[in-house]
Amino acid sequence: MTQALVIRGGTVVNADREQLADVLCVDGRIVAVGERAAELAPAGAQSLDASGQYVLPGGIDPHTHMQLPFMGTVTMDDFFTGTAAGLAGGTTSIIDFVIPDPQEPIMEAYRKWRGWAEKSAADYSFHVAITWWSEQVRADMGTLVQEEGVNSFKHFMAYKNAIMCDDETLVNSFKRALELGAMPTVHAENGELVYLLQQEVAKMGITGPEGHPLSRPPMVEAEAANRAIAIADVLGVPIYVVHVSCMESADAIARARARGQRVYGEVLAGHLLVDDSVYRDPDFATAAAHVMSPPFRPKAHQEALWRGLQSGQLHTTATDHCTFCAAQKAAGKENFAKIPNGTGGVEERMAAIWDGGVNTGRLTPSEFVAITSANAAKLFNIYPRKGFIGEGADADLVLWDPAGTKTFSAKTQHSKGDFNIFEGRTVRGIPSHTISQGRVVFANGELRAEQGKGRYIKRPAFGVNFDAVQKRAQDLAPSAVAR
Numbered sequence: 001m002t003q004a005l006v007i008r009g010g011t012v013v014n015a016d017r018e019q020l021a022d023v024l025c026v027d028g029r030i031v032a033v034g035e036r037a038a039e040l041a042p043a044g045a046q047s048l049d050a051s052g053q054y055v056l057p058g059g060i061d062p063h064t065h066m067q068l069p070f071m072g073t074v075t076m077d078d079f080f081t082g083t084a085a086g087l088a089g090g091t092t093s094i095i096d097f098v099i100p101d102p103q104e105p106i107m108e109a110y111r112k113w114r115g116w117a118e119k120s121a122a123d124y125s126f127h128v129a130i131t132w133w134s135e136q137v138r139a140d141m142g143t144l145v146q147e148e149g150v151n152s153f154k155h156f157m158a159y160k161n162a163i164m165c166d167d168e169t170l171v172n173s174f175k176r177a178l179e180l181g182a183m184p185t186v187h188a189e190n191g192e193l194v195y196l197l198q199q200e201v202a203k204m205g206i207t208g209p210e211g212h213p214l215s216r217p218p219m220v221e222a223e224a225a226n227r228a229i230a231i232a233d234v235l236g237v238p239i240y241v242v243h244v245s246c247m248e249s250a251d252a253i254a255r256a257r258a259r260g261q262r263v264y265g266e267v268l269a270g271h272l273l274v275d276d277s278v279y280r281d282p283d284f285a286t287a288a289a290h291v292m293s294p295p296f297r298p299k300a301h302q303e304a305l306w307r308g309l310q311s312g313q314l315h316t317t318a319t320d321h322c323t324f325c326a327a328q329k330a331a332g333k334e335n336f337a338k339i340p341n342g343t344g345g346v347e348e349r350m351a352a353i354w355d356g357g358v359n360t361g362r363l364t365p366s367e368f369v370a371i372t373s374a375n376a377a378k379l380f381n382i383y384p385r386k387g388f389i390g391e392g393a394d395a396d397l398v399l400w401d402p403a404g405t406k407t408f409s410a411k412t413q414h415s416k417g418d419f420n421i422f423e424g425r426t427v428r429g430i431p432s433h434t435i436s437q438g439r440v441v442f443a444n445g446e447l448r449a450e451q452g453k454g455r456y457i458k459r460p461a462f463g464v465n466f467d468a469v470q471k472r473a474q475d476l477a478p479s480a481v482a483r
């Protein structure tokens with residue numbers, strides 16, 4: 001039986017233009033976009049009136065951690081509750097992370113995460129973290145790329161004595177990623193410096209959450225970003241820096257791009273809108289709830305991040321959705337270094353960024369689409385299946401009501417976390433309907449997410465950058481002198 005949905009009279013926004021058009025979806029795919037697309041709808045098609053609204057590609061959050069075992073505990077949101085929260089906020093796909101323990105076989109970790117993710121309500125994919133190195137890891141990277149549709153690998157440069165990778169692992173893994181046509185990504189913080197500063201700060205008698213940003217200042221992030229970018233430059237591999245939080249690392253990316261390097265930067269909704277004053281909250285639970293890495297920064301950094309997105313020097317937005325509740329955060333009551341790192345946001349990202357970006361004129365609606373879906377789809381090679389409204393694309397859409405308002409609160413969020421870093425913020429511009437695989441899964445505040453409806457999305461290797469990277473390497477290849 002065919003399932004058809006027609007969305008009438010909205011302003012369809014893609015990363016390259018806006019147009020007044022109807023959108024016809026049949027069996028999970030977009031089959032027509034245009035002024036007369038509705039006329040092609042089969043009898044009995046469901047119809048949504050989008051007049052006065054935008055129709056946007058469903059958001060892609062390229063950085064989430066659902067059901068993550070981390071710092072001795074496991075996040076509150078699993079793949080069902082986390083993706084359901086995303087759907088309520090207009091995000092129809094996530095890219096989460098497989099994070100093997102050091103020495104854990106990579107393929108075992110991958111299968112474990114694939115099992116956990118089966119309950120997802122929205123489409124999902126995985127970056128795989130390289131946390132240690134061996135010939136087996138090198139071989140497994142090949143299997144993941146060639147058989148499992150993984151085209152990006154994550155490297156934690158922080159979290160010493162846990163998942164941090166040293167330069168040897170970085171270099172080996174980046175080189176292997178290049179061979180395989182996969183994108184290396186980094187969490188850029190110098191883990192050695194963080195480790196030292198955590199102890200120095202504690203010695204000063206600072207044991208509360210206010211010590212967290214003191215142990216991870218911007219230069220700690222900038223050092224790692226510069227190092228990863230330099231390694232990528234020497235090896236000739238593109239690189240993607242996750243959660244760029246400060247102007248120093250945004251500058252490192254901009255400088256490398258100006259030198260001709262293919263470097264990409266991701267910004268979290270939280271880093272755009274929340275500043276470091278939260279760590280001085282007299283209430284431990286409130287301050288600890290904001291502990292995530294890199295930490296929230298003084299306000300001047302936020303403006304730099306917005307400018308990076310507007311100018312195209314930063315490319316994607318994400319959340320790093322990683323929810324720990326107050327009882328879990330309390331593990332660090334006596335020592336901020338033991339507070340599980342992570343904050344939520346998968347449900348709020350789209351509206352928070354629309355409100356802070358489009359309503360202020362920092363971003364056009366098309367630029368909003370670029371940084372909330374299209375760019376991530378391109379960089380991780382699922383474009384135009386995702387991040388695009390056009391014939392053949394997946395019917396993952398949001399009807400966006402630019403006049404609708406909402407006040408964010410932990411009391412009303414769908415995420416199972418007990419805290420909301422945007423608590424009390426009223427935004428204008430919210431999803432009225434979310435459509436996933438052609439099905440209305442959120443309508444005017446009512447969530448109809450279904451466990452297990454999400455699909456694993458394979459991402460092919462050798463995405464947009466790799467042709468150019470290979471040609472550049474050939475063009476610049478050194479030669480020996482014949483004597």
Ligand code: URP
Nearest residue numbers: 187292293320322341342
């Ligand atoms: O604090 C954070 N960001 N927790 C999740 C793990 C990571 O570093 O991305």
Ligand code: ZN
Nearest residue numbers: 187243293294
């Ligand atoms: Zn990280």
Ligand code: ZN
Nearest residue numbers: 063064065320
């Ligand atoms: Zn993360």
Ligand code: ZN
Nearest residue numbers: 048433443444
């Ligand atoms: Zn409706």
